[in-house]
Amino acid sequence: MPITISLINLKGGVGKTTLTVALAEFMALQHDLKVLIIDLDPQTNATVSLMGEHEWKKQNIKGQTIVQLFRDYLENTHIFSAREAIVHNVSNIGGGITGLDLLPSSLDLIDIQDELIKIPTRGIFSQRPLTILGETLCEDINHYDIVLIDCPPNLGLITQNGLILSQYYLIPVIPDVLSTYGIPQIVARVKRLETETGVHIKPLGVIVNHFRKNSPLHTNQLHLLQLNAEKSGYHQVFSAIIPEATRAANAMDFTLPVRSLHDKYGYEVPFKPYQKLSEEVLSIVSP
Numbered sequence: 001m002p003i004t005i006s007l008i009n010l011k012g013g014v015g016k017t018t019l020t021v022a023l024a025e026f027m028a029l030q031h032d033l034k035v036l037i038i039d040l041d042p043q044t045n046a047t048v049s050l051m052g053e054h055e056w057k058k059q060n061i062k063g064q065t066i067v068q069l070f071r072d073y074l075e076n077t078h079i080f081s082a083r084e085a086i087v088h089n090v091s092n093i094g095g096g097i098t099g100l101d102l103l104p105s106s107l108d109l110i111d112i113q114d115e116l117i118k119i120p121t122r123g124i125f126s127q128r129p130l131t132i133l134g135e136t137l138c139e140d141i142n143h144y145d146i147v148l149i150d151c152p153p154n155l156g157l158i159t160q161n162g163l164i165l166s167q168y169y170l171i172p173v174i175p176d177v178l179s180t181y182g183i184p185q186i187v188a189r190v191k192r193l194e195t196e197t198g199v200h201i202k203p204l205g206v207i208v209n210h211f212r213k214n215s216p217l218h219t220n221q222l223h224l225l226q227l228n229a230e231k232s233g234y235h236q237v238f239s240a241i242i243p244e245a246t247r248a249a250n251a252m253d254f255t256l257p258v259r260s261l262h263d264k265y266g267y268e269v270p271f272k273p274y275q276k277l278s279e280e281v282l283s284i285v286s287p
Contacts (some may be wrong), residue, residue, distance in 0.1 A: 010182030039105035175221035240277035
């Protein structure tokens with residue numbers, strides 16, 4: 001069974017997807033792990049950064065993206081196939097990274113999010129709308145070492161499906177007021193999910209992203225996050241602080257082919273912080 005980690009923040013624009021992709025690439029290339037990214041975010045940023053828009057459109061037309069997985073349950077169809085939907089050896093590094101796979105998202109996911117509550121349950125105690133993802137993928141994800149789930153910026157049923165499939169979750173933030181404001185809601189909702197379902201989902205911690213060392217606001221907020229970690233229930237702030245860097249944003253452009261992690265992320269920033277972060281995460285979750 002793989003180690004499965006959801007990445008979530010209730011605010012967009014905190015670099016959640018960039019971190020998901022970077023962690024996956026470093027884990028696959030530097031740690032020789034088989035990694036699957038599940039893109040649950042209808043913005044599809046992880047998808048188009050790893051496989052390109054042209055290939056994504058072909059997958060979406062065939063019904064082999066994450067939206068069809070949920071649509072099958074709503075419409076009682078059987079179009080989605082995990083084996084067909086999972087795209088192998090993705091990334092713009094070296095024409096694709098062996099062992100890094102992707103279950104792509106779809107813009108159409110926006111249209112069905114509110115419909116999922118209509119899916120019938122199997123019995124009085126069934127949590128079926130929460131377990132669709134796990135029910136569908138349970139066999140196909142077992143040969144991966146790590147599964148990273150890029151969740152949408154909300155706590156709806158699609159996000160909850162990702163959390164229920166996970167043993168752990170990460171909260172990426174920019175160290176300002178707005179992007180840290182939703183942390184208590186995330187922690188409280190996950191605890192409630194644990195109570196409701198009996199599934200254990202541990203917080204790995206907060207990842208500070210887009211950090212500006214010359215900003216008093218960022219410095220003060222980082223200190224508060226570190227100070228309140230245990231009391232607020234998110235466990236810790238990772239010591240790998242990801243600085244604000246243009247190269248990190250540019251790295252998400254699939255149309256720019258590169259030969260290596262260093263080509264994509266440089267030799268210092270953000271390469272070294274990403275490298276350190278992947279090592280930190282793996283040191284916690286590895287058996």
